[in-house]
Amino acid sequence: MTMSSTMKAVIVHGPMNYQLEEIAKPTAGPGQALIKVESVGICASDLKCYHGAAKFWGDANRPAWAETEVVPGHEFVGIVEEIDDEASKRWNVVVGDRVVAEQIVPCGECRYCKRGEYWMCAPHGMFGFKRATPGAMAEYMVFPKEARVHKVSKSIKPQHAAYAEPLSCALHAVERGNIKKTDCVVVAGCGPIGLGMVIGAAAKNPAHLIALDVDDRKLAIAKECGATLTINISKEDPIKIVREMTEGYGADVYLEGTGHPSAVPQGLNILRKLGTFVCYSVFKEDVTVDWSIISDDKELDVLGAHLGPHCWPPAIAMIESGKLPLDKICTHQFPLADFQKGLDMVSSGTESIKVSLLL
Ligand SMILES: [Zn+2]
Numbered sequence: 467m468t469m470s471s472t473m474k475a476v477i478v479h480g481p482m483n484y485q486l487e488e489i490a491k492p493t494a495g496p497g498q499a500l501i502k503v504e505s506v507g508i509c510a511s512d513l514k515c516y517h518g519a520a521k522f523w524g525d526a527n528r529p530a531w532a533e534t535e536v537v538p539g540h541e542f543v544g545i546v547e548e549i550d551d552e553a554s555k556r557w558n559v560v561v562g563d564r565v566v567a568e569q570i571v572p573c574g575e576c577r578y579c580k581r582g583e584y585w586m587c588a589p590h591g592m593f594g595f596k597r598a599t600p601g602a603m604a605e606y607m608v609f610p611k612e613a614r615v616h617k618v619s620k621s622i623k624p625q626h627a628a629y630a631e632p633l634s635c636a637l638h639a640v641e642r643g644n645i646k647k648t649d650c651v652v653v654a655g656c657g658p659i660g661l662g663m664v665i666g667a668a669a670k671n672p673a674h675l676i677a678l679d680v681d682d683r684k685l686a687i688a689k690e691c692g693a694t695l696t697i698n699i700s701k702e703d704p705i706k707i708v709r710e711m712t713e714g715y716g717a718d719v720y721l722e723g724t725g726h727p728s729a730v731p732q733g734l735n736i737l738r739k740l741g742t743f744v745c746y747s748v749f750k751e752d753v754t755v756d757w758s759i760i761s762d763d764k765e766l767d768v769l770g771a772h773l774g775p776h777c778w779p780p781a782i783a784m785i786e787s788g789k790l791p792l793d794k795i796c797t798h799q800f801p802l803a804d805f806q807k808g809l810d811m812v813s814s815g816t817e818s819i820k821v822s823l824l825l
């Protein structure tokens with residue numbers, strides 16, 4: 467049997483210039499695995515990269531981090547097509563298994579990796595952003611040795627399995643928030659990350675779990691994900707409502723999942739003194755706030771969160787449980803050839819929540 471030696475893949479040539487091309491099918495070297503991609507989600511960060519955000523393409527203070535001539539796509543699931551004994555043993559997977567891999571491909575050797583802080587790896591290899599680690603908007607991809615691989619049940623839809631990536635990220639943000647049972651928790655944004663934050667925060671059983679968005683349909687899904695109250699911020703003032711609910715004090719924990727600059731001052735103002743602000747978002751623009759709210763006014767804990775370290779197994783278990791409204795979160799699926807439609811749909815941001823490509 468002769469296998470075709472080329473495959474279809476999306477190639478990033480630079481901001482606003484992604485093309486579907488026929489490229490060489492990759493081959494797995496020693497200790498690696500060849501994966502037949504089933505589905506890849508389109509992330510807000512893919513869109514920010516597509517639109518040329520400074521975080522990806524650099525500015526006066528940062529060199530460009532993303533590279534051109536790369537296959538994008540970091541929220542994926544696929545089937546193991548080829549694997550040698552070494553890789554099979556390392557990841558405990560065999561040919562035919564369904565697998566996901568974490569977005570980061572850590573070097574294993576830098577200070578962070580050696581301390582177990584692999585998600586902050588200094589070289590920071592990432593599927594879909596670096597030439598060394600092509601992503602999943604392609605028929606096939608290779609997992610290098612350093613990839614962090616997890617098995618997923620074949621009984622769930624591929625686009626649901628690929629949601630393990632954003633959900634693990636959201637669960638990590640929730641862990642950073644250190645939520646207590648007595649807390650009033652506010653989640654800003656009901657996109658794929660915000661809904662994941664609601665799912666994760668609900669599992670902590672706080673006294674109040676309030677979801678904010680401007681879209682009533684997304685707020686209804688947040689309710690199904692476990693929000694105890696939803697507020698449409700285009701119609702009602704969330705700061706006033708939360709103060710009334712908390713004897714005037716404010717929220718204990720604010721999880722930012724919108725990526726919109728206005729959500730930052732909103733969070734600083736909605737929190738009580740000594741509250742906790744967790745920022746997961748990637749912002750397209752600079753955010754301007756009065757930092758004295760953080761210091762003088764409230765002595766806040768302001769915490770960043772990046773990727774989903776140690777949260778993949780619980781994210782996968784939650785997805786496999788069948789208890790999440792995943793058909794409502796994974797709203798749109800397109801074939802690979804329609805990737806541009808997918809990007810444009812995420813960009814317009816109104817009707818979709820998670821847009822996925824099915825291979
Ligand atoms: Zn993502």
Ligand SMILES: [Zn+2]
Pocket residue numbers: 572573574575576577578579580584586587588589590
């Ligand atoms: Zn490293």
